[in-house]
C-alpha cells in the first residue's frame with residue numbers, strides 16, 4: 001500500500017495526516033508550531049511532526065510516496081516558493097525544496113485555503129459540484145476557487161483572497177492596511193476588535209467577561225456560541241454583522257463567477273455555522289443579482305480540521 005502525507009502548517013499548530021491511496025485517513029498528528037522561535041525551530045518541528053505521524057501509523061518512511069504541504073501564504077507553485085506568510089514572519093522561502101531535501105520525498109506546497117477547498121471538493125460536502133468557491137473563516141478569512149478540478153491561483157498566485165474583498169467602504173481597519181475587508185469584520189480577530197469598540201463606545205456589557213475573562217485578547221468560538229445562544233446583546237450584534245458580511249461576500253462571488261456551490265468552513269463556521277447560516281444564505285440571496293443564487297449550494301464544511309491536510313495530501317497524490 002502507498003501512502004500520502006498532508007501537513008497543515010498554521011501559525012499556532014502543525015496538523016498532519018496520513019492517508020492511503022483511496023484518501024482514507026489512517027493517522028493524525030498535531031504539534032505546536034512555535035512560530036516565535038523562528039524558522040529553524042518551525043522547520044525542525046515540521047520534520048518531527050512527520051516522524052511522529054509515521055510512528056503513530058506504524059508505517060515506514062519508504063511507504064510514503066509524496067507529501068503535500070499547506071502554508072498560510074501565497075505560493076508560487078511553479079517554483080515551490082512560499083511568498084509571504086505574515087503570521088510566521090517569512091517571505092520568499094523555498095520551503096518545498098528545503099523540506100523535500102530534508103525528507104527525501106517529493107513535496108508539493110500550496111496555500112492552505114486552496115488545499116482546504118480541494119479537500120472539500122475531493123471528499124467533503126462540495127464533492128458533488130464542479131465549480132466551487134470556499135470561504136474559510138477563522139482568526140482571519142481565506143478563500144479558494146476550484147473549477148473542474150483545477151485551482152484558480154491567478155497571475156501572481158494571490159487569487160481567491162476573499163478575506164480582503166471590501167464589503168464596507170470606510171469600514172474597520174484590516175491587517176492588510178486597508179479598510180472594510182471581509183476579514184476585518186468576519187474573522188475572529190475582527191469580531192473581537194468590534195466588540196471591544198462597542199464596549200468602550202456604547203457601554204455594552206457582555207457575559208463573555210464571566211465565561212471567558214480574557215476575551216479581549218483571545219476567545220474560543222465555543223464561548224461565543226454559548227453567549228449567542230443566551231442572547232448576549234454584544235455577541236449577537238457582532239456575530240450577526242459577521243454573518244451579513246459573509247453573505248455579501250458570497251453574493252459578490254456568485255455575481256462574479258457564477259459558482260455552483262459555496263462551501264463555508266474554518267473555526268468560526270465549524271462552531272457557529274448552524275447559527276450563522278440562515279443570515280449568510282439570506283444575505284447571499286439578497287445581494288446576488290436576480291436569479292444568480294438560484295440553485296447555488298451554500299453549504300457547511302464537514303471535514304473540519306482535516307480539510308486542509310487531507311486536501312494537501314490528496315493534491316500531492318494527484319500531482
Ligand SMILES: [Zn+2]
Nearest residue numbers: 164174176181
Ligand atoms: Zn484586508
